[in-house]
Amino acid sequence: MSDRYIDFANSSLGHRLVAAIGLPSPVRLERWQAGRLRPVEGALLLGGGALATQVQAFANKLTDAIYTYGNGTSTWIPGHGPKLKAVVFDASDLQHTDQLKQLREFFQPLLKNLDNSAHLVILGRAPETLADPFAASAQRALEGFSRSLAKELRNGGVLQLLYVGDGAEDQLEGALRFFLSPKSAYISGQVIRLQACATPVEDWTRPLAGRKALVTGAARGIGASIAQTLARDGAEVILLDVPQAKADLEALGARLGARTVALDICSEDAASQLIEHLPDGLDILVHNAGITRDKTLANMTPEYWDAVLAVNLNAPQVLTKALLDSGTLRDHARVVLLASISGIAGNRGQTNYAASKAGLIGLAQAWAPLLKPRGISINAVAPGFIETQMTAHIPFALREAGRRMSSLGQGGLPQDVAEAVAWLGQPGSGAVSGQALRVCGQSLLGA
Numbered sequence: 430m431s432d433r434y435i436d437f438a439n440s441s442l443g444h445r446l447v448a449a450i451g452l453p454s455p456v457r458l459e460r461w462q463a464g465r466l467r468p469v470e471g472a473l474l475l476g477g478g479a480l481a482t483q484v485q486a487f488a489n490k491l492t493d494a495i496y497t498y499g500n501g502t503s504t505w506i507p508g509h510g511p512k513l514k515a516v517v518f519d520a521s522d523l524q525h526t527d528q529l530k531q532l533r534e535f536f537q538p539l540l541k542n543l544d545n546s547a548h549l550v551i552l553g554r555a556p557e558t559l560a561d562p563f564a565a566s567a568q569r570a571l572e573g574f575s576r577s578l579a580k581e582l583r584n585g586g587v588l589q590l591l592y593v594g595d596g597a598e599d600q601l602e603g604a605l606r607f608f609l610s611p612k613s614a615y616i617s618g619q620v621i622r623l624q625a626c627a628t629p630v631e632d633w634t635r636p637l638a639g640r641k642a643l644v645t646g647a648a649r650g651i652g653a654s655i656a657q658t659l660a661r662d663g664a665e666v667i668l669l670d671v672p673q674a675k676a677d678l679e680a681l682g683a684r685l686g687a688r689t690v691a692l693d694i695c696s697e698d699a700a701s702q703l704i705e706h707l708p709d710g711l712d713i714l715v716h717n718a719g720i721t722r723d724k725t726l727a728n729m730t731p732e733y734w735d736a737v738l739a740v741n742l743n744a745p746q747v748l749t750k751a752l753l754d755s756g757t758l759r760d761h762a763r764v765v766l767l768a769s770i771s772g773i774a775g776n777r778g779q780t781n782y783a784a785s786k787a788g789l790i791g792l793a794q795a796w797a798p799l800l801k802p803r804g805i806s807i808n809a810v811a812p813g814f815i816e817t818q819m820t821a822h823i824p825f826a827l828r829e830a831g832r833r834m835s836s837l838g839q840g841g842l843p844q845d846v847a848e849a850v851a852w853l854g855q856p857g858s859g860a861v862s863g864q865a866l867r868v869c870g871q872s873l874l875g876a
């Protein structure tokens with residue numbers, strides 16, 4: 430469903446009217462277009478500590494316009510240099526309260542020189558890994574700083590904090606290819622931890638080449654977009670949905686050259702059927718199928734409760750375990766669970782849905798260390814308000830609130846969620862496990 434307010438606010442009359450009466454003025458976000466090669470199309474400013482030097486070593490693969498504040502041919506001078514499309518600041522060396530002012534000194538001069546849809550990244554070290562309490566406190570301070578600055582950015586700007594673990598430095602390229610590019614257009618104010626990962630991406634134009642992926646709930650909405658994006662990135666995709674959705678499923682399968690499986694994931698023999706359909710194993714498992722049956726708890730029927738918990742939580746648990754136990758899920762597999770910010774913030778009328786989605790986040794957290802010896806990662810992706818058939822049914826006032834109550838002032842697109850899933854599906858994204866990545870435009874809910 431299209432967001433008419435954004436169309437209006439970006440028309441020439443609407444733009445003036447919206448500014449005159451002080452209404453929010455969301456910009457049209459820049460998204461990744463198929464065929465694009467460079468993650469950053471424009472100027473990248475690098476600064477800060479030693480990790481920035483490591484980024485410099487591969488920065489020419491991100492863009493050919495690389496700047497620093499320092500002396501040299503590529504010095505960037507506020508007000509004189511080009512508008513910045515991307516910024517990386519390494520704050521991992523900051524160990525004392527006094528040193529935190531480097532954040533203000535670095536970012537303040539550039540804030541009025543950002544291009545539309547600019548992507549900013551701060552690098553740090555995870556506080557829980559540091560022995561010195563003051564150093565841990567300084568690194569934790571980065572979280573408050575980055576989440577606040579993310580809220581101050583204008584014109585579609587987004588900002589994330591990446592805590593880089595020991596030995597995870599060579600995972601920075603994969604993470605920055607995602608977080609500095611329009612693939613992460615609707616992600617902001619997030620804190621992500623990177624750890625060492627043994628499996629690299631071989632070909633950045635087709636990072637999922639040679640990987641077999643299963644997407645549940647693939648007939649429409651976010652699932653269909655995930656399937657398309659995984660296929661774009663080179664994966665062989667298998668599409669699954671309920672038998673009632675067979676026509677849509679097969680039409681998408683024909684478009685993508687993908688196999689289809691018409692199966693209810695809650696049916697008793699779902700696990701054995703799936704294993705039979707996947708004799709050659711599986712590298713990427715995306716549990717996207719999900720339903721809502723909203724009622725306040727006072728009016729919640731047992732049927733509504735059971736249906737939501739069965740589809741959203743029990744089926745991913747049972748199927749993942751069966752695919753692991755049967756050896757169908759290969760070593761270094763990537764598992765992605767579609768959660769929701771409702772599972773983080775809670776939502777009136779969604780006790781069943783929020784319980785199921787919070788349960789998925791807990792599942793990723795608990796299973797990640799157990800799967801680590803096999804190199805398997807498991808993460809949750811928590812979408813905020815995404816423009817799909819599910820959200821088109823929300824009453825108008827609630828729908829408008831859902832769209833505007835975020836730093837980006839708009840809903841996301843299925844593609845935004847799909848890009849995050851595709852990134853977590855990459856071989857190198859074993860660097861991230863047991864985490865919940867919100868794709869919500871820094872929604873105020875549960876922030």
Ligand SMILES: NC(=O)c1ccc[n+]([C@@H]2O[C@H](COP(=O)([O-])OP(=O)(O)OC[C@H]3O[C@@H](n4cnc5c(N)ncnc54)[C@H](O)[C@@H]3O)[C@@H](O)[C@H]2O)c1
Nearest residue numbers: 646650651670671693694717718719769812814815817819
């Ligand atoms: N749309 C949003 O704003 C939003 C926000 C947060 C989370 N999510 C989550 O993202 C996922 C996709 O959402 P969507 O908006 O595309 O939903 P959707 O309703 O458009 O699509 C869900 C798909 O899952 C399939 N499905 C449902 N039950 C199934 C079952 N038992 N077996 C197999 N397939 C089944 C449906 O047939 C449908 O094709 C869901 O898990 C949802 O909870 C969506």
